[in-house]
Each structure stands twice: as C-alpha cells, then as structure tokens.
Amino acid sequence: MPSSVMPMPSQAGGGSAPAAIAATGLRKSYGDKAVLGGVDLHVPQGTVFALLGPNGAGKTTAVKILSTLITPDAGRVRVAGHDLAGEAHRIRAAIGVTGQFSAVDGLITGEENMLLMADLHHLPRQEGRRTAAELLARFDLTDAAHKPASTYSGGMKRRLDIAMTLVAGPRIIFLDEPTTGLDPRSRHNMWQIIRGLVADGVTVFLTTQYLEEADELADRVAVLNNGRIVAEGTPEQLKRQIPGGHVRLRFTHPDTYRAAADALREVTRDDETLTLQIPSGGSQRELRAVLDRLDSTGVEADELTVHTPDLDDVFFALTGTTDPTAPAQPKETAR
Incomplete structure (x- = not known):
C-alpha cells in the first residue's frame, strides 16, 4: 500500500453509529490521467448510497478502491469499521461485490454456482447447502436451481449474481450498475430485491446510469464528474438546488x-x-x-x-450532459 494512504481516524464518541463507508481525499491516476481527484464519501449504515456520473467519471474506480480491488494513490478509507491501509483482508470478509459483469458460471447450474461460492467462503458443507437453498428461494430461483445458468434470462442471472454475493452474509454490498441491460420488469424486480436487503439492515453502495433508479432507491446521492464530487445530498435536496420548474x-x-x-x-x-x-x-x-x-x-x-426538476435536470446541470452514458465533460457546468 502506498505510504500516502493513511488509516482513517476512529470516529469520535458521542453515541452515533459509525459509518459503513467513509473516505477522504481519494486520488487515483493512471499515467497522466487523473481518474479520482480527491473524493470524500460518507455512507451511513443501513442505507442506499448512489454514486452517479457519466462514463469515465471515476465511478467504477471508486468502487474498486472501496472494495479493496485496487489501491488508491492517496486518501484515507474505512469500510465496515476497518482501515483500508492495514486491514484490507478484514474489509474483504465483511463486504460483497457485484460488478458490471456477471460472476455466474454458465456451464454449471444455479445451485452449483451457489455451492461453489459457499466453498470459496469455507462454509461447512451442511451450512453451505442450507444457505444456498434459502437464497435460491429468496431470489425466486428454486425452480431453475438445477438448470445450467447459461439458460437463465438476464434478470435471472443478475438475481443469481446477487444471491452468490450474499452467501457469506455481508453487511455492506457494492452494486456496480446492477441493472444495466435488464428490461424494465427485471429492473423493477431488482429494485425490490435491493429494498429488501436494506430492510434487513444491509448497506448498499450503488453506481448506476439510470437516474430514475437512484431516485427510487437512494437515501443519498453523490454526483461524480471528472473525478470529483460536484454535489451530494438526498434526491430531494439535489432537486431543490436546480432551477427550471x-x-x-x-x-x-x-x-x-x-x-x-x-x-x-x-x-x-x-x-x-x-x-x-x-x-x-x-x-x-x-x-x-x-x-x-x-x-x-x-x-x-x-x-x-x-x-418540477428531477435527477435528470440535476445531472444535466452538474455534468453538462443529459446522457449518463456519455463521456465525462472537460469542464463542469456552472451551477
């Protein structure tokens, strides 16, 4: 770990619960391209936090850092009460990650995918089978459990992907654009799954290109543009900042x-x-x-x-584009 990545100070006492995720001054560059230019994040436990931004804004890089997949060049990070600088292995044991690309193995059945994940987490055989069966039922995959995952629809594969992420019982889940490519019905089904996770006390860190998705799900939203957070607040707070009603x-x-x-x-x-x-x-x-x-x-x-202004208007005002899939703009639009 680079020496400039320092442990996050412990949260001061006062009775408030610690944040599920806290980061200050995150920086990451590839060559002469700065992807993150000093990002601060604070995600309360048991909430949905949505990170919005156009393609190239740095969303996936932020998720990779927070989930210990890559190291930052500078900054301080604390996830699930553990410092990234010296306790990355403890963070990995406490989180689940579902990336843009499915981790499902299409050559084996849904149940076999689940049991493989249970083995990777060193669950006892009986516990692994019980957990797999419970999660397959929870995600409405029991009838398809013994079919090759390659025969699943896009929505079914995404549900299986998240079910696999939950095998070890993580309390923090990173969902990197979980509904990309899904049809509207499957997307709404995924929203219900995410709401159910939060109702169980799980913290969800969500990146998405669908502004309606963030509006529907997120307790707080941060807008990332050109590697910097240009606005953060509840969806309603962000909408009130934007004229145009x-x-x-x-x-x-x-x-x-x-x-x-x-x-x-x-x-x-x-x-x-x-x-x-x-x-x-x-x-x-x-x-x-x-x-x-x-x-x-x-x-x-x-x-x-x-x-009345919606998150589309917020996105346009802050990033200079109405299309979240468009590349990040070279300059911020004046607010």
Missing part, C-alpha cells in the same frame, strides 16, 4: 394562445407549438395563482402540465 400551457387555437400570452406575465412563448411556459416551483399555491390569472382573463388552456 415551470407550468406549461398548451393551446389549440392561435387567438386563444395570443390572448393568454398577452394577459400572463413572465412567460416563455413557443409560437410554433402554441405553448406558454411559466416559472413555478410546482407548489399548490403557485399553481393556483397561475389558474387564477387565467380565469381572470376568461382564457382556458387546452392542456396544463407541471414540471
């Missing part, structure tokens, strides 16, 4: 559209689509005010929609 009024008749545009203040016009956009935070009071202003003119919109 509005009420959109659509009209079918040009005369009605023009009358509404003349009567309403602070509107953005789109003469081609006959729509008006009025800034609004989306509250009931603001919406009522818009409707009162319309009523006072005697004009009625044919369609009214309310848009």
